[in-house]
Amino acid sequence: MFPGPTIPNxxxxxxxWSRERLMYERAIAMGNAIDSTSRYTYGSALNSYLTFVRIHNFPVDPTEETLSFFTVYTSNFIQPRSVASYLSGVCNQLEPWFPNVRAARRSxxxxxxxxxxxxxxxxxxxxKRPLSLDDLQIVLSHFHHNPxxxxxxxxxxxxxGFFALMRLGELTFADNPRLRNWRKVSRxxxxxxNDIQYSFHLPSHKADRATSLAEHAVSPTLIQAMGRWSSEAFKIYVRKHPVLLHALLFGADH
Structure with missing residues (x-):
């Protein structure tokens, strides 16, 4: 029995739509589920995986054994931490055809x-060492005469980029036209x-001035909020940047 509407329609x-139209539109939507830059990177990872299975006469099916062999083989040519990103790309690209690929990756x-x-x-x-206000002053002094x-x-x-908490990718445009995304461009x-300041709207908001803010005794909670970081992402950022951790610990003393 087919359910009827509960309120006036x-x-x-x-x-x-025809089934072919539905499948076509779904394929377009799935193809745009990730950013163009990520899609390009994931495509490169998939090419590496397909080359690996071809030269070793393995089936394309990403089983636990095949992925582990791919991991140990590729780690001899690139950094193993990059292999982790390759595996993510392989999972993303092959999941429509092999739904269990992520389970194999987590094995x-x-x-x-x-x-x-x-x-x-x-x-x-x-x-690299994080930029500081002294570094900015050196640059300004260097270009002071006839810039x-x-x-x-x-x-x-x-x-x-420093004072607006922007990253390099938000200040530049990709050389490859296929990787350009106008939705990420500040208009x-x-x-x-005016005479004392300027401003513009960002398509997104990310932080990169955390060290300077920490040195000026800004609360880590506020730095996290201004950078729009998730709690876990901020903890990882602090853990991987000892200079920032030092600034958070001793910034209030200056």
Missing amino acids: RQPHREP MIVTRTLEGCLRLKSVPVSR SHDDLLFISMLLT RSTVTF
């Missing part, structure tokens, strides 16, 4: 193979300015 009349043999490769082959990450137009643009990007039409 005010829906406009809509023509039904003990794959996770322990990756953990072993991380212990055997990882090298320390070399991170070119490009110099002024660089200074504007540097200062805007010139939103810019307002």
Whole structure:
């Protein structure tokens, strides 16, 4: 028995789609489920996986054994922490055809193979020192005399990115036209300015000035809120940046 409406039906009349149209529109929607940059990266990971199974005469089916072999093989050519990203890309790209791929990725043999490769082959990450106000002053002093137009643009990007809590990706445009996304671009039409300040609307809000804020005794809770970080993401960011952790601990003393 087909259920009837519980309230008066005010829906406009809509023509039904054919099954082919539904499948086509669904494929388009699924293809745009992730950002174009992520889709490009995941596609590269899938190409690596397909090459691996082809040269080793393995079936494409991403079983636990195949994924573990792919992990140990690829870890000999790239950093194992990058292999973890490759596995995420393989799962994303193959899941429509192999629904159990994520279960295979989470299996003990794959996770322990990756953990072993991380212990055997990882090298320390070399991170740049965070920018400080003194660094900005050095840049301004360097370009103080007769700066070119490009110099002024660089200074504007540097200062805007620092004080507006923006990341590099929010200040630049991808060289590859296929990776450009106008929804992530700050519009010139939103810019307002006066004698003492300027402002514009961001399509999204992310933080990168956390160290400077911490040095000035800003509460970690406020830094997290301004950066729109989730609790777990902020903890990871602090844990991976010892300079920020030091600033949080001793910033209130200055």
